[in-house]
Amino acid sequence: MTTDKEQYKVHKEPFYQAQGKEVVLYEAAYAARLPVMVKGPTGCGKSRFVEYMAWKLGKPLITVACNEDMTASDLVGRYLLEANGTRWLDGPLTTAARIGAICYLDEIVEARQDTTVVIHPLTDHRRTLPLDKKGELIEAHPDFQLVISYNPGYQSLMKDLKQSTKQRFTAFDFDYPEATLETQIIARETGLDEATSAKLVKIGQTARNLKGHGLDEGISTRLIVYAATLIKNGVDPKDACRMAMARPITDDSDIRATLDHAIDATFA
Amino acid sequence: MTTDKEQYKVHKEPFYQAQGKEVVLYEAAYAARLPVMVKGPTGCGKSRFVEYMAWKLGKPLITVACNEDMTASDLVGRYLLEANGTRWLDGPLTTAARIGAICYLDEIVEARQDTTVVIHPLTDHRRTLPLDKKGELIEAHPDFQLVISYNPGYQSLMKDLKQSTKQRFTAFDFDYPEATLETQIIARETGLDEATSAKLVKIGQTARNLKGHGLDEGISTRLIVYAATLIKNGVDPKDACRMAMARPITDDSDIRATLDHAIDATFA
Amino acid sequence: MTTDKEQYKVHKEPFYQAQGKEVVLYEAAYAARLPVMVKGPTGCGKSRFVEYMAWKLGKPLITVACNEDMTASDLVGRYLLEANGTRWLDGPLTTAARIGAICYLDEIVEARQDTTVVIHPLTDHRRTLPLDKKGELIEAHPDFQLVISYNPGYQSLMKDLKQSTKQRFTAFDFDYPEATLETQIIARETGLDEATSAKLVKIGQTARNLKGHGLDEGISTRLIVYAATLIKNGVDPKDACRMAMARPITDDSDIRATLDHAIDATFA
Amino acid sequence: MTTDKEQYKVHKEPFYQAQGKEVVLYEAAYAARLPVMVKGPTGCGKSRFVEYMAWKLGKPLITVACNEDMTASDLVGRYLLEANGTRWLDGPLTTAARIGAICYLDEIVEARQDTTVVIHPLTDHRRTLPLDKKGELIEAHPDFQLVISYNPGYQSLMKDLKQSTKQRFTAFDFDYPEATLETQIIARETGLDEATSAKLVKIGQTARNLKGHGLDEGISTRLIVYAATLIKNGVDPKDACRMAMARPITDDSDIRATLDHAIDATFA
Amino acid sequence: MTTDKEQYKVHKEPFYQAQGKEVVLYEAAYAARLPVMVKGPTGCGKSRFVEYMAWKLGKPLITVACNEDMTASDLVGRYLLEANGTRWLDGPLTTAARIGAICYLDEIVEARQDTTVVIHPLTDHRRTLPLDKKGELIEAHPDFQLVISYNPGYQSLMKDLKQSTKQRFTAFDFDYPEATLETQIIARETGLDEATSAKLVKIGQTARNLKGHGLDEGISTRLIVYAATLIKNGVDPKDACRMAMARPITDDSDIRATLDHAIDATFA
């Protein structure tokens, strides 16, 4: 693994619209190198926020999409068989600890417990990462920080972070942006006019109100951006909304009817 | 892996009969490189549609039949042991991202979660694929697009896409073609006369009406094509229908009696 | 793997007694290279039929006994470590696709889903087999055909073919031969006189009537052949029947008493 | 694997006392090379019988103790990595098929299904063993025969042979020998006097009567031989019986009291 | 693995405030090399205590964070493939036994049973560690001691130490420090004034009282330190408390309201 710090830098300012004090508070957490947990529903901008902070702080960012088949070795590293025997290959967490990157473990709750336990010594006063298989104890680079994301809506008895993990993080709550802000985001990101953008946001909010009444999750800002993009590319607004905002999220005919009705009413 | 772009091109126009605006809408989605989810029952032509679009757009197509034993490495790639040590072998998703192909993940819901999570960074503004095991971050080729298929009838609590995955796609609904169109498809694809083709389609529709009343799925267009092919090859229509349209889909004697009755009545 | 076509040819005509139109219908299916599913209970002659058809058509036959630990790699192939690095080894399905053999997957329902999904592209208009791990896309030889066997009695919620797999096959129903035919089969295959053979068949039918009333399956033709063989070798008919037709299939004392009674009555 | 036929020969006549016609019937089954299933409770002499028959027929015997972690490869063989690449290593079943041994799969029901399916082509008219991973199809040596053991008392819904496996075997029932015969066996095998041997057998029968009333299995002949051996070595009969016949089989205090009472009464 | 003893020494005195006689009692246990189990809730200072004792005793400390995917090999060691064949690599437990370190298995109850059984011979009069795979029997260095941590709140039927493991340890109970002591700890560790520290501790105690009434665990001292650190770095106390003491531990709106109320009341 080329531990070239530069390749992990975020070179272009990501588009990010602050919703509250989160930028200042994150900077305070980073200043003390406290681990951070960003909480919120799917597609509300958690990953974008972390990318933005990495850019703002000028630190490399290493993102890992966690999943239930990921092992601790996938994070920490493994021996690789080569012509001259084995070679140790740092995993993304190890690389981040060495070069002083912000390591962002996305959807940590999906990972198996060994993945979550492995981060413990990096998140207390030790700030170390023992590579048991290599017999090496890494002291984290002073710039290293650990960030994880967490979707409270997915919590279940089977899949939740252990308290001994949770209690190692400071936490931020995120939610979908409120209407005016979200309209601006849509308009700026896609170039669609504000009036149409506002209509899309209104449909999105209708869907979000259905959460818990037949929908597991509301419609993310991302899907509204998809719809806006299609309209910008010449697709009829109703077709665009159906294709980007209704069809992907549900097959329930009642919910679909409600969404289609909202779409037709909005673009009547 | 020979990443020879040409080998993935669809050189001959696949037979495809549009059912609605899907061709135009797909083109709009592709223009913005939005990820696409094609939804619909078994054998209604989802794969054929994607193949057709790849041909129409002149883009290479890489198809992966997903299954529950498929790992993220099967998609992304792995190290291969060789005489001079290990060599990295790109998986089909990585190849598609490099050469700018349409990557079609068939029956994505069958795959394990690590397979579905691995596509996330390819489906948002990042359009990247981190090869964690290789320490490489691939930026997708401008022509790359991700398409997945999804059969809503198979949805279950155990096997469904996560909302955080669903909300990364625009979606199309597919269904069996309506009778006139399906008759034309049968006739054109097999060379059977339209009258007999229409009879087969009628039997097929009888079976589709049994869906939910003893049949898990209706009879696909493919099975009707099978029956037509057998008749064209000289098999008695009743034998052909039993062999291609009744025997494969059920062992329930009541359903069989209903289907056999429909066959006998149609070819009396 | 020596892909020597000849080693897979069936050189001697297998003993096969047709029960209906199955030979002609199979030939029609093969002529159009339609995939075939042979359905029926244990030991009714499904495998023998496929072997016979391969002999009649003069095509190589590659048989794979499926099981729940079989992986897709067992069918498709894998890399083998050698002195000079790795060498690809075709699996039986790949070999069949390359040399134009009939590939017979016995008891497909036992296999894991990845095994069944892997055959999909070989069973539709594509007739291809993607070797993802090798980066090769095989176009099936024009003579290639896929045949699977399926025992409806074993169907369960846990283990059944997916509709998306079933709907890729034409299907034949098989059952135990009726009495006169089965008597001829026993006599011809073992050289036992027809009178004694008929008695054995009668006992077999008694057992088949117990199916669902304490027996999971009836007695197969194979077991009747076993009994006939033992009698031919000088074993007392009652001992032969007990040893070949009663003891193997049940430990239930009531069922055993019923079977023993039938044996004693028949050979009184 | 040295396929030295001689190493698998049973050179010394094993002590075996026939209980009925089993020797003659086995010879008839072997003459026709019919597969054999020996059924019966723990320690009633099934393995000893097979060993005796191998000695009597002068054929090599390869015994495999089946278990739930045994894979098909453990039976069939596997590639072994060596200095000059990989070398194929025949498994015990393959060796038996090649050299013409009797292959005895002990407690087959413990094995996973892939192990049981792998024997199918060896147990019908084909008498072949396909080594899929090697691309070789072995025709069994004319002397090869397959024997399996099966304990009906262990049958459960989870672990039972499939009918498609059962229906490939002729079967023998075994049970503990009746008292006079068992007394002779004990006396001859251990050199203990017949009077004391008879007393031990009587205690054994008491225990067997408790089967189903607190004991899962009766006391095997083997445990009676243990007790006799200890007595022959100078241990007090009551201590010997407790140590060899009561303590090993149960921790239930009521059953222990009953057994201890029988022991004390017999050796009062 | 560099078994450099020095790298495992704790070179700087860790900040540790004794709660009772635990330091003296630990020294007595270490003097007799008795294995030690430290019990207590998340974040009460168990790991810190062990680190402190290692520093006080001047012994190397090897810490292993246990997890459910850890195998015995992860503790004991494994063979590593190298250019000149395989090389044995000691695991952390083996290293500790060789160099005479205190081996601290953190959250042992998370580990699989093979991990817990492997420590048995090291915890009785034998003080040995058999490396079965290497054929070596290690006698523990005279300075070696085994320490495990255990959180009684996590005990469940599925995950608990076996009595045969528990009965190999002397045990200490830990709990959160009482208020005055905890205030001092906060103040000394973060440099925050005692008055504000006391307020934070008071909020922490409110949360601890909610344990069992909607909270699985109380707030750890660590989280209070986080809050104090943020305040020291200029964050508003209410924001700091929300971010470090409320948001990480719960998403329940009632509990959050209670905690927020306590925060607002304290810093009104």
Place this chain on the structure above:
Amino acid sequence: MTTDKEQYKVHKEPFYQAQGKEVVLYEAAYAARLPVMVKGPTGCGKSRFVEYMAWKLGKPLITVACNEDMTASDLVGRYLLEANGTRWLDGPLTTAARIGAICYLDEIVEARQDTTVVIHPLTDHRRTLPLDKKGELIEAHPDFQLVISYNPGYQSLMKDLKQSTKQRFTAFDFDYPEATLETQIIARETGLDEATSAKLVKIGQTARNLKGHGLDEGISTRLIVYAATLIKNGVDPKDACRMAMARPITDDSDIRATLDHAIDATFA
């Protein structure tokens, strides 16, 4: 694996106090090389007894702590990859069979079934160990004997030895020593005076009476030895008893109160 017989010899007489005729009876079992099962609760001295017998008989002893992740290969051996190809490495059971050691499988019931089945041919008249993967059949050395331990308190439907395994062993029952004997053991092993030792034993018996009334197991002799050791090292008896005899075995506050009361009353 160095099969150096001497390294497995027990060179120093282990401290062992006989409870009954077990030494003489074991000698008789060993004389006939009968397999032995030692039964009893945790920490009652089973392992110590086996070690003592190995010393008395002057035979090497190879102990294996069984666990649920142990495979048959861990016992029997495996191929090891080396520079010049693979090398076979005997497992502990194979080593014991070759050099004529007593092989002691501790807590056999924890092991997976393949581990228990693998010992079968070593425990009947054959006294052989087939190394299937190596194609070698080992005849056990005349001095070889197999010993297993078994804790009846752990028996459950899920984890119990199969009768076909149990019926291959003679068995001894062990229990905690009665009070006078245990007092002597404590005093001799730790050097503590008999009066204090007796007090500790009395507390231990209180705890044993709680077995089944809130405690899964009584307090083992080992824990009493721990308490005595701590007292000998200057720890206050009440602290020593709490730390060694109460804290390790339970977190139930009622049981703790009962035990603490007994401790305080005894050392009032």
